[in-house]
Amino acid sequence: MEYILSGIxxxxxxxxxxxxxxxxxxxxxxxxxxxxxxxxxxxGLPLGFLLGYFDFPGRRFxxxxxxxxxxxxxxxxxxxxxxxxxxRGPLGGxxxxxxxxxxIVGEVVLALPIVIALSAQSIEELDLSVRDTxxxxxxxxxxxxxxxxxxxRYGMLMAAITAYGRVISEVGAATMLGGNIKWRTRTITTxxxxxxxxxxxxxxxxxxxxxxLIAFIVNSTLSYAKRRRQTR
Amino acid sequence: MLYELRDxxxxxxxxxxxxxxxxxxxxxxxxxxxxxNGSGKTTLLRILAFLDEPSExxxxxxxxSVTSQKASLFRQEVTMxxxxxxxxxxxxxxxxxxxxxxxRYDSKTVKTRVVEALEMxxxxxxxxxxxAWHELSGGEAQRVALAARLALRPNVLLLDEPTANVDKVxxxxxxxxxxxxxxxxKTTIIMVSHDLGWLYSTADEILSLWGGRIVRxxxxxxxxxxxxxxxxxxxxxxxxxxxxxxxxxxxxxSGVVSISPSEILLAEYPERTSARNLLYGFIRExxxxxxxxxxxxxxxxEINLVALITDEAARELKLSPGMxxxxxxxxxxxxxx
Numbered sequence: 028m029e030y031i032l033s034g035i036x037x038x039x040x041x042x043x044x045x046x047x048x049x050x051x052x053x054x055x056x057x058x059x060x061x062x063x064x065x066x067x068x069x070x071g072l073p074l075g076f077l078l079g080y081f082d083f084p085g086r087r088f089x090x091x092x093x094x095x096x097x098x099x100x101x102x103x104x105x106x107x108x109x110x111x112x113x114x115r116g117p118l119g120g121x122x123x124x125x126x127x128x129x130x131i132v133g134e135v136v137l138a139l140p141i142v143i144a145l146s147a148q149s150i151e152e153l154d155l156s157v158r159d160t161x162x163x164x165x166x167x168x169x170x171x172x173x174x175x176x177x178x179x180r181y182g183m184l185m186a187a188i189t190a191y192g193r194v195i196s197e198v199g200a201a202t203m204l205g206g207n208i209k210w211r212t213r214t215i216t217t218x219x220x221x222x223x224x225x226x227x228x229x230x231x232x233x234x235x236x237x238x239x240l241i242a243f244i245v246n247s248t249l250s251y252a253k254r255r256r257q258t259r
Numbered sequence: 260m261l262y263e264l265r266d267x268x269x270x271x272x273x274x275x276x277x278x279x280x281x282x283x284x285x286x287x288x289x290x291x292x293x294x295x296n297g298s299g300k301t302t303l304l305r306i307l308a309f310l311d312e313p314s315e316x317x318x319x320x321x322x323x324s325v326t327s328q329k330a331s332l333f334r335q336e337v338t339m340x341x342x343x344x345x346x347x348x349x350x351x352x353x354x355x356x357x358x359x360x361x362x363r364y365d366s367k368t369v370k371t372r373v374v375e376a377l378e379m380x381x382x383x384x385x386x387x388x389x390x391a392w393h394e395l396s397g398g399e400a401q402r403v404a405l406a407a408r409l410a411l412r413p414n415v416l417l418l419d420e421p422t423a424n425v426d427k428v429x430x431x432x433x434x435x436x437x438x439x440x441x442x443x444x445k446t447t448i449i450m451v452s453h454d455l456g457w458l459y460s461t462a463d464e465i466l467s468l469w470g471g472r473i474v475r476x477x478x479x480x481x482x483x484x485x486x487x488x489x490x491x492x493x494x495x496x497x498x499x500x501x502x503x504x505x506x507x508x509x510x511x512x513s514g515v516v517s518i519s520p521s522e523i524l525l526a527e528y529p530e531r532t533s534a535r536n537l538l539y540g541f542i543r544e545x546x547x548x549x550x551x552x553x554x555x556x557x558x559x560x561e562i563n564l565v566a567l568i569t570d571e572a573a574r575e576l577k578l579s580p581g582m583x584x585x586x587x588x589x590x591x592x593x594x595x596x
Contacts, residue, residue, distance in 0.1 A: 156341065156343070156345050157345065159310055159341055160341065160344065160345055160347065161347075162310055162334060163308060163310065163334070163338050163339045163340070163341065163408070164338065164357050164358040164361065164407060164408075164411075165334055165335050165338070165358050165361045165362060165411070166361055167331040167334070168331075170361070174347075178347060178348055180348075181348070255348070255393075
């Protein structure tokens with residue numbers, strides 16, 4: 028019991044005095060997850076819109092594929108991406124393995140299905156009445172599409188935050204693709220896993236508190252988006 | 260002529276929801292659409308609002324034939340308040356200003372129009388301009404939705420059950436606003452309302468729909484089948500309360516009959532009469548219609564009938580809503596549809 032308490036006390040010391048190792052992991056995490064989420068939104072939101080708005084043959088199939096990918100195990104993503112970006116893989120020449128970029132690729136693969144599936148769902152849930160409402164007020168063309176997207180913004184926000192929550196807390200892909208290299212690819216979660224193994228309890232707890240804080244912010248934003256989406 | 264519809268048909272998965280051979284709608288009038296659920300009222304409104312294209316046939320609006328390119332142009336001056344209208348997820352002022360901004364009015368005009376439209380529907384601009392969409396009651400939200408259309412000073416305003424789910428106060432304010440739009444901007448109003456009393460007293464013309472067809476322009480009593488053939492050649496419908504309606508002629512395939520309101524007489528006592536039908540019911544509603552005529556809605560068993568009588572006759576019989584009354588009409592009054 029005592030070593031837990033002293034671990035917590037030490038963790039506060041690390042956080043307050045600005046321990047470089049701790050903050051390097053936090054910075055790597057934020058950089059990788061932010062880049063991954065931006066890429067996923069840029070690719071995923073338009074695809075989600077297409078999937079939720081237009082009716083085309085095969086739409087149901089794609090919807091169920093992306094729904095299934097929501098539950099993708101992170102180690103499996105790590106394995107796949109590893110196979111592609113390792114020296115023997117088709118993208119081996121890009122030297123992505125054990126870099127933060129490699130981690131970002133893995134996180135995009137994790138986040139993209141979430142962004143696509145949830146944004147498609149939020150567009151579907153808007154139903155035709157939004158489109159009709161905009162049409163009756165005189166909207167048309169590009170403006171109409173943009174305003175439909177705008178009406179779905181809280182659903183889109185939910186998609187983005189859910190994806191972010193998943194990316195920031197995963198450890199499997201980040202370990203396999205980043206390699207947990209100190210100062211470079213060590214993220215909050217990989218550092219926690221390895222520091223605890225080494226008996227560095229305080230570091231693990233300090234990073235855990237930061238992760239908890241991020242998770243709290245992410246979840247409050249998520250519940251705000253949910254509330255907004257429900258009331259009209 | 261504002262609208263002309265020629266041989267319009269609208270199908271939903273092989274089912275014909277609307278079939279209109281000819282319909283002309285004049286500008287600056289109030290039209291009321293009546294008919295049971297599924298009779299094609301909303302389908303017709305949506306076509307007139309250029310939201311849906313007819314599967315067949317031609318619509319002419321202000322002299323030019325409507326194509327899908329022109330539809331979006333015409334939607335700039337034709338607007339519709341949908342049933343269960345929804346607001347955009349924005350503030351009240353942004354909801355009302357949305358259409359005006361699309362039409363590129365300058366900000367001063369937008370502001371004036373927004374305030375004017377909110378006042379028209381009885382919402383104090385001071386209290387409501389900055390409210391969010393989720394801070395409104397159902398009736399207030401409906402009025403904001405109407406204000407968003409009124410702000411456009413539309414040439415045509417289509418209303419689908421504008422007062423179906425709102426409180427009494429909102430209902431009265433919505434009704435007033437609609438009349439004001441017609442009076443001030445000569446807006447043509449085409450509306451569906453469950454409030455038949457109000458509809459008949461305000462509308463210049465009533466279009467009755469049945470099974471996707473316009474059965475008549477004017478008040479209409481529609482009685483569905485089944486009809487039982489009697490030995491004396493008459494057809495009989497048994498109402499749930501045990502009363503019977505006898506009609507002559509030959510039923511059409513639909514088994515639907517209509518009786519002109521002017522063929523229906525009212526009597527205080529069950530007098531001996533040569534007419535085949537003497538039914539007992541009560542007065543549901545009374546409303547003025549076309550000046551000196553009064554439109555009396557009667558409930559007889561499960562059906563409603565409308566009689567048109569003079570205000571003099573109404574006064575003599577001391578008619579009032581809720582009063583029990585005898586209803587008389589001939590078997591030959593039947594028009595099989």
